[in-house]
Amino acid sequence: MIKMNIVLLGAPGSGKGAQAEKIVAKHGIAVIGTGNMLREEIKKNSELGKKAKQVMDAGQLVPDGIILGIVNERLKQPDCKNGFIMDGVPRTIAQAEALGKITKIDIVLDLEVSEKVIIERLSGRRFCPNCLAVYHVINTPPKKNGICDKCGSRLEQREDDRPEAVKKRLQEYALKTKPLKEFYKKKGILKKIDGGQPIEKVFSDIENAIG
Numbered sequence: 217m218i219k220m221n222i223v224l225l226g227a228p229g230s231g232k233g234a235q236a237e238k239i240v241a242k243h244g245i246a247v248i249g250t251g252n253m254l255r256e257e258i259k260k261n262s263e264l265g266k267k268a269k270q271v272m273d274a275g276q277l278v279p280d281g282i283i284l285g286i287v288n289e290r291l292k293q294p295d296c297k298n299g300f301i302m303d304g305v306p307r308t309i310a311q312a313e314a315l316g317k318i319t320k321i322d323i324v325l326d327l328e329v330s331e332k333v334i335i336e337r338l339s340g341r342r343f344c345p346n347c348l349a350v351y352h353v354i355n356t357p358p359k360k361n362g363i364c365d366k367c368g369s370r371l372e373q374r375e376d377d378r379p380e381a382v383k384k385r386l387q388e389y390a391l392k393t394k395p396l397k398e399f400y401k402k403k404g405i406l407k408k409i410d411g412g413q414p415i416e417k418v419f420s421d422i423e424n425a426i427g
């Protein structure tokens with residue numbers, strides 16, 4: 217059991233969600249996954265969900281104010297006291313600066329992957345619109361083709377995993393998120409991880425990094 221505040225940094229498809237799941241399963245810390253939080257809102261058809269859906273489907277970033285609002289609320293929940301892992305947040309310098317004022321980040325794991333791997337992972341990714349479980353048609357397929365192992369719902373492709381949106385997401389990443397590497401490097405808490413390896417090997421490198 218570790219008690220650490222961890223940020224997972226990396227391009228779309230770098231494996232942040234998969235690794236966050238493994239860290240949570242092993243160490244029992246809280247997960248703060250803004251993409252999943254927003255998809256929950258979309259599922260509920262809330263005002264926030266309606267606002268976020270258009271932006272997300274187009275592959276753009278949701279405004280900082282909205283993200284900081286939901287993360288701030290999440291951090292107030294008691295399970296975050298024993299450490300947390302942030303998956304997909306911060307994604308801009310403004311988010312990182314604001315976060316630095318409300319919580320302390322111990323380590324930032326930078327999952328590095330080639331563009332070739334990103335495209336392979338995103339084009340084969342499928343998700344369950346009901347329980348949000350994630351699969352990959354080749355790397356981690358469900359037992360029954362196209363059906364969620366956990367709840368039996370029919371799997372779908374994320375709207376933003378389609379080629380046009382992927383292109384936009386990679387541009388957004390390069391422009392707005394990549395500068396976070398330098399931001400956290402200067403703070404001396406950035407650790408590079410080779411995210412192109414098989415899931416288990418990436419996880420063991422992460423385990424070594426967080427000690």
Ligand code: AMP
Binds near residue numbers: 228303308376385
């Ligand atoms: P993800 O599931 O992490 O790939 O996020 C899916 C989408 O949700 C992103 O492409 C953004 O539109 C939105 N999103 C998630 N987290 C953030 C964030 N920290 N800042 C801005 N937009 C976000």
